[in-house]
Amino acid sequence: MSTSSQSFSRRSFGRLAAATALAAGGAAALGACGTGGGKPSANTPLRIMAINHVWSQAIADRIEEFEDRIGRRVSMTMLTADQLSNSYNVKLNASGTDVDVMMVRALQEQLLFSHNGWLADLTGYVEGDAGFRWDDFQEAPRGRSVTGGKVLSVPVVTERPALYYRRDIVEPLGGPPTTLDAMMDMALDLSDRGDGFFGYVGRGQRNGAVSTWSSFLFSFGGAFTRDGRSTIADRDAIAAYEYYGKLLHDAGPPGATNMSLEQAMPIFAQGKAAFYIDADAIYTSFLDPAVSTVQETVGFAPFPAGPAGSKPSNVPSWSLGISEFSRLRDDAWEFIRWAAGPEMSAEIQGLGIPGARESAWSDPATLATFPTDLADAMRQGTLNGVGADRPDVLQVGRARDIVGRPLVAGILGQSVPGVARDADAEFADFLVRDNRHRES
Amino acid sequence: MSTTEVSRPAPSGPAAPRRPERRQRTFEQSNRRLKWAMLAPALLFVGAMIVFPLLFTLNLSLTDAFGAVNAKKGYVGFQNFLDALEDSRRFWPAVRRTVVFTIGAVLIETVLGLGLAMLMRKAFRGIRWVRTVLIIPLLTTPVAIGILWLLILDPTNGIANHLLETVGLPRQEFLGSVSQSLPTLMLIDVWQWTPMMTLLLLAGLSTLPDEPEEAALVDGANAWQRFRWVILPMLTTTLVTALVLRSVDALKTFDILYATKGPGGGSNFEVETLNVYSYGLTFDYQEYGLASAVLVLFTLFIIGVVVLLRRRGRKSA
Numbered sequence: 001m002s003t004s005s006q007s008f009s010r011r012s013f014g015r016l017a018a019a020t021a022l023a024a025g026g027a028a029a030l031g032a033c034g035t036g037g038g039k040p041s042a043n044t045p046l047r048i049m050a051i052n053h054v055w056s057q058a059i060a061d062r063i064e065e066f067e068d069r070i071g072r073r074v075s076m077t078m079l080t081a082d083q084l085s086n087s088y089n090v091k092l093n094a095s096g097t098d099v100d101v102m103m104v105r106a107l108q109e110q111l112l113f114s115h116n117g118w119l120a121d122l123t124g125y126v127e128g129d130a131g132f133r134w135d136d137f138q139e140a141p142r143g144r145s146v147t148g149g150k151v152l153s154v155p156v157v158t159e160r161p162a163l164y165y166r167r168d169i170v171e172p173l174g175g176p177p178t179t180l181d182a183m184m185d186m187a188l189d190l191s192d193r194g195d196g197f198f199g200y201v202g203r204g205q206r207n208g209a210v211s212t213w214s215s216f217l218f219s220f221g222g223a224f225t226r227d228g229r230s231t232i233a234d235r236d237a238i239a240a241y242e243y244y245g246k247l248l249h250d251a252g253p254p255g256a257t258n259m260s261l262e263q264a265m266p267i268f269a270q271g272k273a274a275f276y277i278d279a280d281a282i283y284t285s286f287l288d289p290a291v292s293t294v295q296e297t298v299g300f301a302p303f304p305a306g307p308a309g310s311k312p313s314n315v316p317s318w319s320l321g322i323s324e325f326s327r328l329r330d331d332a333w334e335f336i337r338w339a340a341g342p343e344m345s346a347e348i349q350g351l352g353i354p355g356a357r358e359s360a361w362s363d364p365a366t367l368a369t370f371p372t373d374l375a376d377a378m379r380q381g382t383l384n385g386v387g388a389d390r391p392d393v394l395q396v397g398r399a400r401d402i403v404g405r406p407l408v409a410g411i412l413g414q415s416v417p418g419v420a421r422d423a424d425a426e427f428a429d430f431l432v433r434d435n436r437h438r439e440s
Numbered sequence: 441m442s443t444t445e446v447s448r449p450a451p452s453g454p455a456a457p458r459r460p461e462r463r464q465r466t467f468e469q470s471n472r473r474l475k476w477a478m479l480a481p482a483l484l485f486v487g488a489m490i491v492f493p494l495l496f497t498l499n500l501s502l503t504d505a506f507g508a509v510n511a512k513k514g515y516v517g518f519q520n521f522l523d524a525l526e527d528s529r530r531f532w533p534a535v536r537r538t539v540v541f542t543i544g545a546v547l548i549e550t551v552l553g554l555g556l557a558m559l560m561r562k563a564f565r566g567i568r569w570v571r572t573v574l575i576i577p578l579l580t581t582p583v584a585i586g587i588l589w590l591l592i593l594d595p596t597n598g599i600a601n602h603l604l605e606t607v608g609l610p611r612q613e614f615l616g617s618v619s620q621s622l623p624t625l626m627l628i629d630v631w632q633w634t635p636m637m638t639l640l641l642l643a644g645l646s647t648l649p650d651e652p653e654e655a656a657l658v659d660g661a662n663a664w665q666r667f668r669w670v671i672l673p674m675l676t677t678t679l680v681t682a683l684v685l686r687s688v689d690a691l692k693t694f695d696i697l698y699a700t701k702g703p704g705g706g707s708n709f710e711v712e713t714l715n716v717y718s719y720g721l722t723f724d725y726q727e728y729g730l731a732s733a734v735l736v737l738f739t740l741f742i743i744g745v746v747v748l749l750r751r752r753g754r755k756s757a
Contacts, residue, residue, distance in 0.1 A: 254611070
């Protein structure tokens with residue numbers, strides 16, 4: 001009706017729209033600041049955000065025992081790694097109090113979360129609790145839990161790369177290779193790509209392959225950085241890029257640059273590859289007849305030696321931390337104390353899930369569930385292991401994207417040195433910016 | 441002109457308004473207030489869901505926000521916009537891929553959708569079944585579609601290569617290849633969204649009068665001439681609407697690209713569009729300032745495309 005056009009003038013509409021935006025903005029900001037604010041009641045559950053992993057599943061199966069222990073309900077959410085990371089970004093950016101215990105990847109997220117002030121300082125808890133035995137944790141994973149002199153997480157699952165191989169094919173040729181050169185020769189000999197059989201399968205995605213490739217880099221004598229300077233175009237690093245690129249380009253499956261764990265693992269599980277290097281924690285996938293055709297023929301060996309020896313990564317893949325915004329910090333610590341304590345660590349490692357406690361690794365009972373050759377490979381990995389598998393920076397995602405570029409060039413059969421030099425220059429710029437962020 | 445003004449008597453000096461006039465004014469005032477009250481929920485919703493996020497993003501785009509949105513940040517003016525516009529490694533290739541993906545996919549969808557709509561214009565036996573089958577891709581979630589096609593097109597274990605081999609064609613890498621990924625994803629988009637174009641254009645065709653086409657038939661026009669010179673001009677408005685809707689949607693495609701190629705749009709960034717790039721800047725790199733600037737540029741780009749299409753549509757109509 002025309003009356004509305006009279007009273008609904010442009011100016012009054014503008015005024016109302018602005019007022020509405022401000023009101024909405026204020027409401028949203030207040031809402032964000034006050035997510036679940038106030039004192040927790042006895043009914044407030046302890047909220048645990050966890051990765052969808054066999055470790056979390058084992059804990060979830062025993063959670064009633066913990067609920068009885070603290071007299072509080074526990075709400076455990078299990079997500080994939082990317083979903084979990086994005087959830088933290090959304091919830092903790094809003095200072096949300098609906099996260100108490102956080103499962104984090106110490107090497108991927110801890111520096112950034114610490115910079116953001118999202119992780120509570122656990123130093124007092126871990127060092128002030130004699131029963132927790134903080135010094136029982138392996139040195140490399142324990143070292144990764146500390147940022148800026150503060151303990152921000154407690155490692156619960158550790159990983160080293162293992163060499164998975166087809167015993168029926170490789171043993172007649174003299175057994176699993178002990179050097180990278182021998183593995184290359186065998187992979188090239190065994191590869192029959194026309195017939196759909198590959199000498200080697202492994203991760204080839206720019207970002208995802210970096211953690212696997214790091215063991216090749218260390219074993220060639222290289223490093224991501226030295227004294228804060230990029231070293232990805234050094235001779236050793238280029239040799240490692242070229243080696244891994246050739247391995248996947250000449251002996252690997254088609255489309256390798258699109259392969260992460262989810263794509264590479266099934267190829268080996270279906271008997272279509274002779275060798276596969278990936279985390280030792282996934283070995284159960286090859287023993288499960290529902291998804292594997294190689295449960296009778298899979299063999300396990302330590303990471304082969306390169307020119308600088310066998311230097312696989314030995315890292316805490318998943319750790320537990322407490323959100324800085326948690327209102328149930330003591331209960332959250334009680335959970336960590338229970339789930340990462342000596343008894344539970346031994347019990348869970350006994351299920352075939354490798355942990356970070358020396359006491360569990362030195363207890364033959366906890367290793368009995370692992371195949372003997374895998375247990376040997378794991379033990380060797382913990383002895384020679386390097387406590388990193390990606391650049392030690394705030395923006396790990398961006399760093400991996402840069403470092404992974406020459407890797408992709410190698411897998412695609414392109415010349416590596418030029419791409420490595422270009423990536424090196426980009427990485428050097430990145431390190432300057434990352435340092436600036438760290439100091440800010 | 442208001443009906444209330446028409447019924448209002450002419451002013452007759454400074455005398456106090458009579459009773460019906462006063463009542464009328466009170467009614468107008470309460471009516472005005474009521475209108476605002478009725479509008480308030482919608483305006484509040486628009487404010488909370490559209491205006492506030494836009495203003496917030498705009499504000500962030502002028503800062504060096506990094507790590508956490510609520511962390512200390514400084515204003516850097518238009519530096520983020522300059523950084524994005526000077527970035528020939530990621531930003532401009534992402535713009536190019538966004539344009540190629542949108543134009544390629546929408547063009548094929550429009551042609552196929554129009555063809556299917558013309559075929560389905562006249563009823564035939566089994567048309568209900570055909571329509572039901574046609575909308576199945578529309579009802580499936582994009583992430584499920586991504587995973588489904590990832591399995592079908594897997595270079596080693598996928599059924600697509602087995603079928604190609606069966607008919608004597610060479611195996612393909614599809615989504616595993618740097619050069620084939622974008623065309624493959626365009627075809628998946630075509631598979632999913634052609635039915636929507638068909639349904640929209642079918643609805644448009646059903647509203648057209650029969651007489652002009654019958655007159656053209658009497659004048660001896662053949663099927664192509666009737667389509668080109670009679671049906672197509674009458675269908676322009678529907679066609680432009682469908683193109684605008686689909687183009688905006690295609691520009692914003694994210695889920696299927698992310699589900700099949702992962703972060704960064706693949707190992708060589710081969711399917712990294714502006715949407716995938718800004719998501720990566722936000723969630724993988726936590727560079728909120730730069731990500732917001734890219735999003736503002738992306739929004740302006742989408743608005744530009746819509747204005748352009750509508751202007752062209754108006755001219756054609």
